[in-house]
Amino acid sequence: MLKLTGMPGSYGIAIGKAVLGEDLRPSAQAEVSLPFEEALRLARDDLIRLRNEVAAHAPHEAEIFSAQLLMLDDPMLQGGIRRRIAQGEPVEKAISGAIAELTRLFRELKDPLLRERQTDLEDIGRRLSGRLRKPPLSACPPEQGILVARELFPSDIAGMNPEQYAGFATDLGTPTSHAAILARSLGFPGVFGLKDITRYLRPGDILIIDGTAGAVYLDPDRETLRRYASRTEDTARLPILRGPVMTAHGVLILVKANIGSAGGSRQALEMGADGIGVVRTEFLFQDRERLPDEEEQLAAYRQIAEGMEGRPVIIRTLDAGSDKPLPCLPLEPEANPALGWRGIRLSLEMPDTFLPQVRAILRASAFGPVGVMFPMIATLEEFLKAREMAESALQELRRQGRDIPPVPIGTMIEIPSSALIADALAREADFLSIGTNDLIQYAFAADRANPKVASLTDPRHEAVLRLIGMVSEAGRAHGKPVSVCGEMAADPESVPFLLRLGITELSVSPVFIPALKRQISKLDLV
Numbered sequence: 001m002l003k004l005t006g007m008p009g010s011y012g013i014a015i016g017k018a019v020l021g022e023d024l025r026p027s028a029q030a031e032v033s034l035p036f037e038e039a040l041r042l043a044r045d046d047l048i049r050l051r052n053e054v055a056a057h058a059p060h061e062a063e064i065f066s067a068q069l070l071m072l073d074d075p076m077l078q079g080g081i082r083r084r085i086a087q088g089e090p091v092e093k094a095i096s097g098a099i100a101e102l103t104r105l106f107r108e109l110k111d112p113l114l115r116e117r118q119t120d121l122e123d124i125g126r127r128l129s130g131r132l133r134k135p136p137l138s139a140c141p142p143e144q145g146i147l148v149a150r151e152l153f154p155s156d157i158a159g160m161n162p163e164q165y166a167g168f169a170t171d172l173g174t175p176t177s178h179a180a181i182l183a184r185s186l187g188f189p190g191v192f193g194l195k196d197i198t199r200y201l202r203p204g205d206i207l208i209i210d211g212t213a214g215a216v217y218l219d220p221d222r223e224t225l226r227r228y229a230s231r232t233e234d235t236a237r238l239p240i241l242r243g244p245v246m247t248a249h250g251v252l253i254l255v256k257a258n259i260g261s262a263g264g265s266r267q268a269l270e271m272g273a274d275g276i277g278v279v280r281t282e283f284l285f286q287d288r289e290r291l292p293d294e295e296e297q298l299a300a301y302r303q304i305a306e307g308m309e310g311r312p313v314i315i316r317t318l319d320a321g322s323d324k325p326l327p328c329l330p331l332e333p334e335a336n337p338a339l340g341w342r343g344i345r346l347s348l349e350m351p352d353t354f355l356p357q358v359r360a361i362l363r364a365s366a367f368g369p370v371g372v373m374f375p376m377i378a379t380l381e382e383f384l385k386a387r388e389m390a391e392s393a394l395q396e397l398r399r400q401g402r403d404i405p406p407v408p409i410g411t412m413i414e415i416p417s418s419a420l421i422a423d424a425l426a427r428e429a430d431f432l433s434i435g436t437n438d439l440i441q442y443a444f445a446a447d448r449a450n451p452k453v454a455s456l457t458d459p460r461h462e463a464v465l466r467l468i469g470m471v472s473e474a475g476r477a478h479g480k481p482v483s484v485c486g487e488m489a490a491d492p493e494s495v496p497f498l499l500r501l502g503i504t505e506l507s508v509s510p511v512f513i514p515a516l517k518r519q520i521s522k523l524d525l526v
């Protein structure tokens with residue numbers, strides 16, 4: 001047995017025979033049999049199909065393929081390929097040459113956030129080249145296997161059929177890549193960044209994937225196999241539990257959903273969510289040139305509020321900047337964007353963007369219990385100023401004759417300073433929500449997107465647990481609900497720690513809800 005350690009990419013366990021990704025691709029020797037225009041048409045059809053398939057489970061993540069469609073139809077890309085073909089280059093070489101040229105441009109921009117765009121571009125290049133040949137990209141393995149590849153692109157993950165693949169493992173990639181985001185949304189266990197797993201493997205080798213621990217066991221011994229097999233049986237085909245779950249020691253826990261699209265409430269409800277813990281409203285602002293106006297935002301928030309059929313919905317105001325760049329809100333480059341002008345800092349200085357959003361959220365409360373929450377709050381003053389602006393907007397709406405019920409106003413706790421003053425914030429805010437993704441990044445000064453420092457960001461480190469404990473305690477002292485809405489809340493190994501700290505509300509991607517509720521119902525922490 002050989003244990004390889006990478007980075008946890010997508011939670012869960014999978015056991016199966018290795019299928020090497022390269023085996024599934026048409027061989028390089030297969031003859032190019034289609035002209036470029038035909039391959040382009042087929043590639044476009046593929047992307048539309050992938051987008052629609054992914055949208056059924058993960059509408060927000062499906063937008064990765066909308067962006068790829070735009071890239072595929074980019075005149076610069078198509079023009080580059082056609083120019084090379086006209087100059088006599090073989091079609092396949094023309095495609096790889098034009099893609100390489102554009103990738104270089106992205107790389108020269110030196111913006112780490114564009115790295116994902118670069119990967120999407122390479123993904124498109126592979127798809128186009130694959131479509132020049134028959135058969136299509138995804139031939140099927142004979143039985144359910146584990147896909148092992150040097151690198152997996154978003155379309156590889158979206159094209160994985162759960163009947164054929166139980167999980168995946170890769171040499172390259174990080175937990176924050178588009179491929180990882182998709183894998184989590186679609187519920188495929190996987191490990192990234194194993195460096196050279198493809199070198200150790202032969203097709204058909206037995207593998208255990210522990211996506212939660214970031215480990216892969218090659219040729220596992222009987223004891224390890226038995227231990228993991230019992231865990232997979234535990235999570236197979238879980239029933240949907242509706243309503244708050246009670247732990248075995250008698251504490252009631254709410255499990256809510258994090259969503260990033262207007263349609264996300266449907267999936268949340270299907271999976272048994274007790275409400276929406278965070279609506280990441282950036283989805284309304286992405287991939288567009290102009291800011292959405294109040295009415296457009298209201299329509300989206302209304303859809304979510306109505307979709308949750310009376311369950312509470314927390315809508316977070318725009319968290320732009322740093323890892324969430326928005327073309328419709330171009331920001332000046334900063335040396336340290338994660339520590340720069342972002343989130344609420346930006347909203348407080350841009351009332352023309354902030355207030356229409358706040359008004360839309362307040363108006364959406366006519367269609368269901370809605371709360372408003374501010375991201376990246378670092379000081380009490382910031383919270384008080386944001387709340388004052390929201391309260392004036394509420395008075396103004398009421399003066400205009402709109403019937404708006406009281407709307408709870410809360411804050412994210414995702415900067416260590418706000419955890420340290422949680423008692424003051426808990427006195428003022430109606431609820432607190434701990435964003436562990438950023439809280440951990442700032443606590444350890446370790447970029448959440450940088451695999452080189454990923455080993456520092458241990459969610460169960462004493463430093464993180466103390467910060468969470470302080471917030472939980474402050475909420476209890478002031479009678480205000482405290483939830484945890486970062487990835488840590490979906491990590492089965494961290495959940496008992498959170499509950500021990502007194503957390504009674506978790507908010508996670510909808511796919512994790514059934515397993516999380518089941519785990520909670522079995523937890524006995526006394």
Ligand code: PEP
Pocket residue numbers: 278280319414434435436437438439485486487
């Ligand atoms: C967090 O920081 O934990 C969080 C939930 O917000 P986001 O991941 O959107 O930054």
Ligand code: MG
Pocket residue numbers: 414435437438
């Ligand atoms: Mg955050």
